[in-house]
Amino acid sequence: MSWRKDQRRAERGYHHGNLKEALLQAALDLIAQKGAAGFTFADAARMAGVSPAAPYRHFRDRDELLASIAQRGYEQFEQQLTQAWDDGRPDTATAFERVGKAYLRFAREEPSFYSAMFESGLPVESNPALQAASERAFAVIRAAAERLAALAPPGLPRPPAMMMALHIWSMSHGIASLFGRGDAARRKLPMSPEELLEAEVLIYLRGLGFPTDRKPSAEPGARSAEPPPVPASDGPAGSPTGPWGRPK
Amino acid sequence: MSWRKDQRRAERGYHHGNLKEALLQAALDLIAQKGAAGFTFADAARMAGVSPAAPYRHFRDRDELLASIAQRGYEQFEQQLTQAWDDGRPDTATAFERVGKAYLRFAREEPSFYSAMFESGLPVESNPALQAASERAFAVIRAAAERLAALAPPGLPRPPAMMMALHIWSMSHGIASLFGRGDAARRKLPMSPEELLEAEVLIYLRGLGFPTDRKPSAEPGARSAEPPPVPASDGPAGSPTGPWGRPK
DNA sequence: CAGCTCATGTGAAAGACGTTTACATGAGCC
DNA sequence: GGCTCATGTAAACGTCTTTCACATGAGCTG
Incomplete structure (x- = not known):
């Protein structure tokens, strides 16, 4: 029944060697699956192949x-x-x-x-x-x-x-x-x-008054030869489209 | 030792009468104290003075x-x-x-x-x-x-x-x-x-081009005699202060 | 290499929770 | 008065968290 655990231990010996990292990784996986609330200390231990008490050697608590x-x-x-x-x-x-x-x-x-x-x-x-x-x-x-x-x-x-x-x-x-x-x-x-x-x-x-055409790459000190961008706040004649694209 | 529970029951009889509401209220209090994660079904039952199984008559689960x-x-x-x-x-x-x-x-x-x-x-x-x-x-x-x-x-x-x-x-x-x-x-x-x-x-x-003085109460149809607010996008001569107050 | 030590892991156990099941109570209806 | 069914209880199971005494073995010390 529980040969898995024993086998795992046989593979890695009594000491895990890198349990802290393994627990962090396991926790990440578990949180990804079940959310931060659903994640369980015991589950992380299981996933790392150690007893439920082992994590307490590395973290005060959950x-x-x-x-x-x-x-x-x-x-x-x-x-x-x-x-x-x-x-x-x-x-x-x-x-x-x-x-x-x-x-x-x-x-x-x-x-x-x-x-x-x-x-x-x-x-x-x-x-x-x-x-x-x-x-x-x-x-x-x-x-x-x-x-x-x-x-x-x-x-x-x-x-x-x-x-x-x-x-x-x-x-x-x-x-x-x-x-x-x-x-x-x-x-x-x-x-x-x-x-x-x-x-x-x-x-x-x-x-805030910033110019907002799509490529506002003209800065003081930039090596741009283009004319400075037209401020979007030019008035009705200014920018015909907004940041959300052309109205349909 | 457990006279509290018995007394409570004596006060209200075998049936609570309004358990569902009581549980919702208790849960609100508990969440306020300990957060949504820390709140416990058993705690809510305790607070309402019923057994831990009682809430299951009103909610499928937590x-x-x-x-x-x-x-x-x-x-x-x-x-x-x-x-x-x-x-x-x-x-x-x-x-x-x-x-x-x-x-x-x-x-x-x-x-x-x-x-x-x-x-x-x-x-x-x-x-x-x-x-x-x-x-x-x-x-x-x-x-x-x-x-x-x-x-x-x-x-x-x-x-x-x-x-x-x-x-x-x-x-x-x-x-x-x-x-x-x-x-x-x-x-x-x-x-x-x-x-x-x-x-x-x-x-x-x-x-978005809306006028943004502090009291933009002039709408088409509003009974305002003031002149329409100046758009904030008037250019440098326009609004001397921003929404965050005067610069110090 | 022998022996010691201490970090690291185990097993067992206590106590809390969630949830289910069989049973108890009593309010409302005939 | 008696039935019925919604509502509550007690007991039990499995899981989780946390603690404690004990086991293991890696690494230092001589």
Whole structure:
């Protein structure tokens, strides 16, 4: 009946050797299958081929394992956002938009991490390391917003970068939470989450007075020979189509 | 030792009389205390003073109780939004902003419902009644967006109301989820969630070409003698302050 | 290499929950 | 008064979390 367990032990010996990693991996798989709420310490142990008590040698309790996953999630998240931002290349606006897309991509492609980070009900503020990781991730968005704010058209008051960052974050998070996952919580949408976010950000930036044609690659210092983009706020004669495409 | 239970039973007789309601109420209290994940069927039964098996006479399982709460939540949510919208009185923009605030207020003042609705991991689409209730709530936002879209300045392409509704929804939801609750998941903010949302919506609407002075009460058909508000997209000479107040 | 030590894993057990089943109660109806 | 059925109880099962005493063996020390 229980030859599986014994065989497994025979294969690997009394000591697992890398249980902590194995547990984290197992937890990720399980969360992907059954959600952050459905995931079980005992299941992870089973999947790693150890007794239900073994995990306690590596994590104080179930919540600490979840927190570890969330923390790794924030680290990967930060990395993805940083990579998407690519220090603002080739131009700030393009890079900025990539960051928003990276947010959605992360939510879709790493639903387990996303779950542990944002939906597990973990008290972020009670875990300093977790909070720090979360803040480092947000700092990427904030830095991007800072650079973008610096490009705000002169003559208008410059928007606070922190506010912009929070706005972009909440847009991305709202879309990701409501519509962003593989098949969970999906309502029928007239457009993809990516398109939805792209339009939202474009409209928002236009509201701040940024020029918003599709290729706003003309920055002070950029080596562009084109004429500067026409601000979208030119009036009725200005842009005939909005960020959502031509009306049908 | 167990006189409490017996006494309770003596007070109310063998039959509870209103167990279903009592369980829903108990569950709300428990979710408020310990979160949607921490809430327990047995606890609710205890709080209602009945045996752990009694709830099964009223709910197929724990998830059905949670779904009932979520459904009531959506109904109350719809009601609050409808009331905030007040059919667009006194003017569309004011009422629209009230809807956003109502969203945040609901998240803050009914965290139990909000939890059950958005954070419990319930598969909304698997429960037709729940899904319908959720869609009725969204329909309020959508109807408001419809009215607002109809007021879009002429000459520019009219934004799709559905898209606007989804944008407003995701903004509100993002802010509520990230910053909106009593003390959970709160990061230190330079402004209140309400102010953050108000600024975001204002910037967004301006991006769509809507006039955005603080009292945009001039609508076609409104009994206003003022001149129409100046569009915010007038250029550098236009509005000296943004939605976030004067720069310091 | 022998022996020690300590990190790591095991098994058993206690206590909580979810859920089912057979049985008890009593409110409402004939 | 007696029946019936919705509603509640007790007991039991399997699972999960967590703890504790004990087992194992990897790696250091001499």
